[in-house]
Amino acid sequence: MGKLNIFAISLNNPQGVYYPGQVLEGHVTVELNGEMKMRASGQGGDNPSLPAGRYTYPFRYQLPAGLPSSFEGSVGRIRYCLSGIIDKPWKFDHTTKRAFTVVNLLDLNTELGAMEGARGENEKTLCCLCCKSGPISCRFQIDRCGYVPGESIPIKAEIINHSNRRMTRSYAELYMVVKYHATRKSRTNFQKIGEISHGEILPGDSDSWNGDLLRIPPVPPSKLQGCRIIEIEYFVKLCVNPSGPAFQLEVPLRLIIGSIPLRSTLQQYGFAPPPQGPDPSQLYEGGAQASAQYSMPPPSYAESVFGTVDIKDDADTKYTKGDMNYAPVYTYYNWEQTAQASAPPQ
Incomplete structure (x- = not known):
């Protein structure tokens, strides 16, 4: 065991979630089991050192306004970290890290179209060699476009199979579209974040979705406002899978996922x-x-549906301390449980 027992950053907010413009407060803890030489102002002498013992150093930092929400993507990320450094003369420095989450609140009440419903329809004619069958058709609608994580989207749809083929299943898929913009090129990434399904539809039969609930998991808000190089959009798509060789039928509808729910x-x-x-x-x-x-x-918070990431980077060494597994958290509402807990006793 070396001289350094503890070198850690603690936040006064145990959830580690902040809004742009808020004050971030906490302290750095250093515990030594022996004297350690280090550079520091106010210690004096040519070879300043810190005796064995436990030390606490408070800090306070004002976050800038307009910061974008934390986001960990496959191509790019928005990550916020605090770093503490022990500057050791003629040796490798000791470093500790602490990641935290910033949530830039998106108020659905200010978003055009959030309260409005959406609908779409599509049909497809299946062909097998020289034979052509009747079409499969789908009508799909949602009552509104604006939701917050934790809410469920009631899926309403009607699927008619006029073909001579069996449809293996129909399903509603929630997915995120992330666009990364560089100076000259852009890249788009699609990621599924939720799905519910129905069973097969035989030739000549139909199937109805009568408000089946598709829950929205903890995800960052739409747009990723405050960031100019990463955009986020969400869609819910109703799909019908035919048996045999054929492309599926799809009807996508755009969503707005916010942080503050509709009134x-x-x-x-x-x-x-x-x-x-x-x-x-x-x-x-x-x-x-x-x-x-x-x-x-x-507001409550839940860990991102995409889970944890390793925040160790090229500048970190074996002397870097702190939890390197991190997942951003986002506003999350379990409406049913919240409403039951708030109801007066009978």
């Missing part, structure tokens, strides 16, 4: 909506106390 959604679950104002995010920054004032659920 009409809050009312639907029996909560008083936040007041009209220029900056509704202030209510959420106030936490449970501010939310209780308006009889609405405080």
Whole structure:
């Protein structure tokens, strides 16, 4: 065991979630089991050192306004980290890291089209050698386009199979489209984040989706506002898979996934909506106390549906301490459980 027992960064906010413009506070803990030489202001002498013992160094930092939400993608990322360094003369420095999450709140009440429904339809004629059968058709609709993670999308659709082939299944797929923009080129990545399905549809039969619920997992808000090189969009798509060699039938609809729910959604679950104002995010920054004032659920958070990533980079060495497994967290609402917990006893 070396001289350095503990070298860690702790945040006053145990969830490690912040909004742009908030104050980030915490402390760095250093515990030594022996004297360690290091460079530091205020220690004096040609060879400053720190005796064995436990030391705590507080810090306070104002986050800039307009920061984009944390995001870990396959091609690019937006990651926020704190670093502590012990500057050792003529030796490798000791470093510790602590990642944290920034959530740039997207208020659905300010997004055009969030309250509006959407619908689409498509049909496909299947061919087998020289034979052509009747078409398969699909009508698909959602009651609104704006949702927050934790909500479920009621899927409504009608599928008619006029072909002479069996449809193996139909399914509703929720997926994220991420566009990465470089100076001269762009790249688009598609990632499925949820799915529910129905069974087979025989020739001449039909199938109806009557509000089957597709839950939205913890994901970053649409647009990724504040970032100019990464864009995020969400879609829900109804697909029909024919048996045999043929492309599936697809009907996609665009979604807006936000951080602050629609007022009409809050009312639907029996909560008083936040007041009209220029900056509704202030209510959420106030936490449970501010939310209780308006009889609405405080924001909760859940780990990203994509899980943890290794935040170790090229600058890190064997002397780097801290948890290198990190997953951003996002606002998440379990409406059913929240409404039940808030209901008065009978």
